Amino acid sequence: MRTHHLFRIGGRVTIPAALLCAGILGISTAASAAVAGAPVQAPDHPFPGTSAACDALIAQQTSLGSHNYPDAEVEPYMVANPVDPMHLVAAFQQDRWNDGGANGTTTVVSDNGGKSWTLASGQPALTVCQGATSGSSSFFNRASDPWVSYSPDGKTVYQANLAFNANGPGFGGVSSVQVSTSGNGGVTWNAPVAVQVDQSFTVLNDKEAVTADPLHPSTAYLVWDRLVSPSVNANPTAFNVTPAFRGPAVFANGSVRPLVAIGCAITKKESKVLPDDARPS
Numbered sequence: 001m002r003t004h005h006l007f008r009i010g011g012r013v014t015i016p017a018a019l020l021c022a023g024i025l026g027i028s029t030a031a032s033a034a035v036a037g038a039p040v041q042a043p044d045h046p047f048p049g050t051s052a053a054c055d056a057l058i059a060q061q062t063s064l065g066s067h068n069y070p071d072a073e074v075e076p077y078m079v080a081n082p083v084d085p086m087h088l089v090a091a092f093q094q095d096r097w098n099d100g101g102a103n104g105t106t107t108v109v110s111d112n113g114g115k116s117w118t119l120a121s122g123q124p125a126l127t128v129c130q131g132a133t134s135g136s137s138s139f140f141n142r143a144s145d146p147w148v149s150y151s152p153d154g155k156t157v158y159q160a161n162l163a164f165n166a167n168g169p170g171f172g173g174v175s176s177v178q179v180s181t182s183g184n185g186g187v188t189w190n191a192p193v194a195v196q197v198d199q200s201f202t203v204l205n206d207k208e209a210v211t212a213d214p215l216h217p218s219t220a221y222l223v224w225d226r227l228v229s230p231s232v233n234a235n236p237t238a239f240n241v242t243p244a245f246r247g248p249a250v251f252a253n254g255s256v257r258p259l260v261a262i263g264c265a266i267t268k269k270e271s272k273v274l275p276d277d278a279r280p281s
Helices: 016-023 052-063
Strands: 004-009 066-080 089-096 103-108 142-150 157-164 175-182 194-199 201-212 222-229 258-262 267-268
Touching: 052 066, 052 103, 066 103, 066 142, 089 142, 089 157, 142 201, 157 201, 157 222, 175 201, 175 222, 194 201, 194 222
Parallel strands: 103 142
Antiparallel strands: 004 222, 066 089, 089 103, 142 157, 157 175, 175 194, 201 222, 258 267
């Protein structure tokens, strides 16, 4: 089964439960109507041919039976600057694989409300094809699930992504959640920071989302699913026949101190994985 994880990025802050439920977790409290204009194609950046390391990785993944679709873009996510709504930042998967993830992601920027788009001049290096180097926190085969969010003062853009390997049994290899930030409207990005890394083939981090605090510019929140199939000590192929996945429910702030949540009530717990029946005290 899916369990959800939350990190707080930034300083300590107290948030009313109603605001946490409606604002931070993205549940709309009001309906609004909008009329869509004509579609505008955003530029992309296919990775084959961009580096020898990328081409070698694509060849290696293909030899294992995977099929890549160069110039295929999926899962776009867009955010508007709350101070300047005409400034937009979007990210999407670049060169999708048939069995999960893409060679990397592409970030684009618009200064005129989406009438035209340009590639970010400095993309976050999430994978080998995006320029991640050996020893960096994002030296992975593939990336997926881009998500972007703007701070309320319009000064910081947060981008969260999954980065992982797909070269083994079970879920395929090392799995991570990465966060990058931009201080110039998404034009360039800081090096990704690994918030969570799991080495086990039976663990998969998935479906992450990052949301900037609507009241505190230096704070953002990250939440994701962590699938364990069916436990970290299981045979790597057991996930093929298990009827469900399970894993711990852990929430944490930027200093990696786990929190546990029931509904929208959150409380700090000691720094360890909590049992499934843990409850706030």
